[in-house]
Amino acid sequence: MGSRSWQITTMMVIFFEIFFLLTDGARDASFGVNYNVTWGRDRILFFKRGLEVQLSLDHLSGSGFASKAYFGSGLFQMKIKLPDKDSSGVVTAFYVLTITLNAFVNYFLQKGYPKRPMQVVVSLWDGSAWATDGGQTKANWSNEPFKARFQDFNIDGCPSTPTASNMDCYSSRYWWNHKNYLQLDQRQLKAYEDARKAYMNYDYCTDRARDASFDENYNVTWGRDRILFFKRGHEVQLSLDHLSGSGFASKAYFGSGLFQMKIKLPDKDSAGVVTAFYVLTKTLNNNKLKHDVPIRVLKKNRLKGIGYPKRAMQVVVSLWDGSDWATDGGQSKANWSNEPFQAHFQDFNIDGCPSIPTVPNKDCYSSRYWWNRKNYRQLNQRQLKAYEDARKVYMNYDYCTDRGRYPIPHPECTE
Structure with missing residues (x-):
C-alpha cells in the first residue's frame, strides 16, 4: 500500500457531481492558512514553514487535521506521500465530511451531491479490522510508526456554514459549476480509472461485510x-x-x-x-x-x-x-x-x-x-x-x- 512518490490528489466538488482526478497544483498554501489539527497533535510534525506536514500512526494512536471552514462547493487538492513501509491495514484518508454524510469522495461518483456544507478531513489511522483483504491482513506494528506526508494546502472553494447552506455555491459564478465541468473528459476519466487501479485497495461502497461503526x-x-x-x-x-x-x-x-x-x-x-x-x-x-x-x-x-x-x-x-x-x-x-x-x-x-x-x-x-x-x-x-x-x-x-x-x-x- 506504500509509495515513495508524491501524488497530487484532487477533489472537485460541484453541484452536479463529485469526482477524483490527478492534476497539477498551483502555488502551495501553508498548512495554517486553511487547516487545523483535530487529533493526535503529538504525532504531527511540520516542515518547510508549514508547507509540508507529516502524520504518524503507532499502535496507540493516529492523527489528523481538517479545514477551518466549511464549503458548499469547490476544488480541494493535496499532494500525498503514503507510508513507505509495508502498511497493510493502515488508512491514509482524504475526504469531505458533511453534517449527515461521511463520504470518501475520491472513491465514487454521485449525482446531486453535495446538499450540505462540507469540511475537508485528512487522517492516518488503523483500519486493520477491515481495510486490507477484508481485515485478514492486519497492521504490522513492528513497522511503526507509519508516516504519511502532505503538501499543497490550497482550497479554492465557496464558503458556507454547517447550519445554513450557501445556495450561491451552486451558481455559475464559480468556474467548477460551469457546463464543461459537469462531467469528466476522456483524459480525466482515464486518469481517474488508472488512479483507482494503482492506489485504491479498499472501497466502502463494495464492502457488504463490514459493519458500520x-x-x-x-x-x-x-x-x-x-x-x-x-x-x-x-x-x-x-x-x-x-x-x-x-x-x-x-x-x-x-x-x-x-x-x-x-x-x-x-x-x-x-x-x-x-x-x-x-x-x-x-x-x-x-x-x-x-x-x-x-x-x-x-x-x-x-x-x-x-x-x-x-x-x-x-x-x-x-x-x-x-x-x-x-x-x-x-x-x-x-x-x-x-x-x-x-x-x-x-x-x-x-x-x-x-x-x-x-x-x-x-x-x-x-x-x-x-x-x-x-x-x-x-x-x-x-x-x-x-x-x-x-x-x-x-x-x-x-x-x-x-x-x-x-x-x-x-x-x-x-x-
Missing part, C-alpha cells in the same frame, strides 16, 4: 453518561437505572430503506423495561423491533389512512422504564434491585434513501431502490414463519392491542 450513522440523544462503547464503536451498551435510561438516533432522516440492528436484551429479570428499536416521524411513532427478523409488518392502505411512510423517518433506539404499562398491563413493575439493566447493540449499517422532515424525497418510493421492488412487497414463507415465531418468543407488548392506552387504535392496527 456507531458514529457513522448515529448520535447519542439522551443518557450519555449511561452509554458505553466497545470494539471501537462497533458495539454500544445502553443502561437503565431508577434515575434514567439512555438512547440514540440516526443522524439523518430517510424516506425508505432497510434499518436493522443486532440487539442483546438485558439478561436479568427485566419486567417493565423497554428495549426499543423503531422509526419515528413527525406525526407517527411505530415500534418495529427487529431481532434479525421482521417483527412488525405495516401494510399500506390509503383508504384506511395507512399511507406509511408518508414522512421522513428517523431511526431511534432506547432503553427506558415502561413499568406503568409494558408488562402485564403495568402489573409487573421494574425490579430496581436488578439495576442497572443493560442492552447491547451491534450492526449500525443503514441502507436508506435520505430525506428531510420538512420536504419528503419522493424518489425514495421509486423502484431504483431494491426494497421498493415487487418481490419485496410482502414477506415470503420463510420470512413469514420467522416473523410469527419472533412475535411469539420476544413480543410482550403490542400497542395495537392496548385499549387501555389507545381506546381508538391507530389506523395501521386495523389491518
Whole structure:
C-alpha cells in the first residue's frame, strides 16, 4: 500500500457531481492558512514553514487535521506521500465530511451531491479490522510508526456554514459549476480509472461485510453518561437505572430503506423495561423491533389512512422504564434491585434513501431502490414463519392491542 512518490490528489466538488482526478497544483498554501489539527497533535510534525506536514500512526494512536471552514462547493487538492513501509491495514484518508454524510469522495461518483456544507478531513489511522483483504491482513506494528506526508494546502472553494447552506455555491459564478465541468473528459476519466487501479485497495461502497461503526450513522440523544462503547464503536451498551435510561438516533432522516440492528436484551429479570428499536416521524411513532427478523409488518392502505411512510423517518433506539404499562398491563413493575439493566447493540449499517422532515424525497418510493421492488412487497414463507415465531418468543407488548392506552387504535392496527 506504500509509495515513495508524491501524488497530487484532487477533489472537485460541484453541484452536479463529485469526482477524483490527478492534476497539477498551483502555488502551495501553508498548512495554517486553511487547516487545523483535530487529533493526535503529538504525532504531527511540520516542515518547510508549514508547507509540508507529516502524520504518524503507532499502535496507540493516529492523527489528523481538517479545514477551518466549511464549503458548499469547490476544488480541494493535496499532494500525498503514503507510508513507505509495508502498511497493510493502515488508512491514509482524504475526504469531505458533511453534517449527515461521511463520504470518501475520491472513491465514487454521485449525482446531486453535495446538499450540505462540507469540511475537508485528512487522517492516518488503523483500519486493520477491515481495510486490507477484508481485515485478514492486519497492521504490522513492528513497522511503526507509519508516516504519511502532505503538501499543497490550497482550497479554492465557496464558503458556507454547517447550519445554513450557501445556495450561491451552486451558481455559475464559480468556474467548477460551469457546463464543461459537469462531467469528466476522456483524459480525466482515464486518469481517474488508472488512479483507482494503482492506489485504491479498499472501497466502502463494495464492502457488504463490514459493519458500520456507531458514529457513522448515529448520535447519542439522551443518557450519555449511561452509554458505553466497545470494539471501537462497533458495539454500544445502553443502561437503565431508577434515575434514567439512555438512547440514540440516526443522524439523518430517510424516506425508505432497510434499518436493522443486532440487539442483546438485558439478561436479568427485566419486567417493565423497554428495549426499543423503531422509526419515528413527525406525526407517527411505530415500534418495529427487529431481532434479525421482521417483527412488525405495516401494510399500506390509503383508504384506511395507512399511507406509511408518508414522512421522513428517523431511526431511534432506547432503553427506558415502561413499568406503568409494558408488562402485564403495568402489573409487573421494574425490579430496581436488578439495576442497572443493560442492552447491547451491534450492526449500525443503514441502507436508506435520505430525506428531510420538512420536504419528503419522493424518489425514495421509486423502484431504483431494491426494497421498493415487487418481490419485496410482502414477506415470503420463510420470512413469514420467522416473523410469527419472533412475535411469539420476544413480543410482550403490542400497542395495537392496548385499549387501555389507545381506546381508538391507530389506523395501521386495523389491518
